[in-house]
Amino acid sequence: MPQIDQIAATYGSQIFWLLLTFGITFFVIGLGMFPKIQGTVDARDKRIADDLEAARTANVTADELEESYRVKMENDRSDAQALVEASKAKANAAAEKRKAKSNADIAAKVAAAEADIKARAGEALKEIETVSAEVAQDMVAKISGAKVTKAAALKETKAALKHG
């Protein structure tokens, strides 16, 4: 096995070159490059953690905004509802008032018309009585030749009309 056969002759150079090359590895790569790469990775990890944190904060803010928006929406809706309710009541009251006024007007008109009708009916009746009395007076004069006063004829006619 050359590793052991040659050990006495080569250990000096083997150890020398190994210490030299491994020393370079340790000082240049281990101490020079390795921490820089570690730093890059750490910086990236920190950046990712920070970004995640920022995203979480933004999410919370968005949730709060949404909540406040929802509350405001709810309030606005109930305000609008109240407004609608109030105007409806107001409109109803106005309509009611107008209706009552119209009813009163109509009733007054009807009453006036009825009174007119009654008056005219009375007049017509009086006319009929007068005409009837004259007719009766004439009829009596023609048939019996007796003269009946206008007043008597009217009285009789009225009585007859009353009995129908």
Next chain:
Amino acid sequence: MATEEGKIDPMYQFEVQTIFEGFSLGGQQIALTNSAVWMMVSVIALWAFMLGGMKRELVPGRWQMMVEGFTGFIDNMMDANIGPAGRKYAPYVFSLFMFILFSNVLGLLPVGVLGLHPFTVTSHLTVTGVLAILSFSIVLIVGFAKHKLHFFSLFIPDGTPLPMIPFIFIVELLSFLVRPFSLALRLFVAMTAGHILLKVLAGFVINSSNAGAGYGVLVGIPSFALMIGISALELLVAVVQAYVFALLTSLYINDAENLH
């Protein structure tokens, strides 16, 4: 693979060859060897890989994602095994993991096709031994610096009955002292065994084909099919061994950092 008189040596791949004589240091010749070149290749490949992850973009591209996957993997491992205190050891464990991983995987690359000589740095006991001793030293230094002599209580688990303490102490001390050896041997053996197996099977393919078309079909093709499977397995082993080395190092550091 050296072919001497038609013989294929599966161990040849582990031979350290001198490319450039270099200099002498304390009686030892410090030569530029193929092993040293592959270590440098590992470091350069690792550096190039990491450079792709240095764009530091907020939204990473594919390459940056890949690099961050590795760093995140080690970060998670340190966090899971040591806790918040583990972050300061992450650069060391990361370097260890990536260096072993790149050496393991580069050693598996079929660069022999291009005429190059593949060499797995981590299949050498010297290399894995040094890495294991480094990890073990960190455990010792951290342990004694943080807990002083109280660190020895690591060898006495909670709730040990008084008469058992001497025995348990010795057993635990031994298991503690064996750690660097097991750490070094595990990686060395795993890498060596896999590479020998692949070279032996490749030798079967070549030798049986040389012996005739019939042998080639009968032995060579099944061996080749097996090599494909074992190559996939070796790739897995390369990753798993790097992971195990890093994981055990982090567990041992945890013992020192968070003494029970």
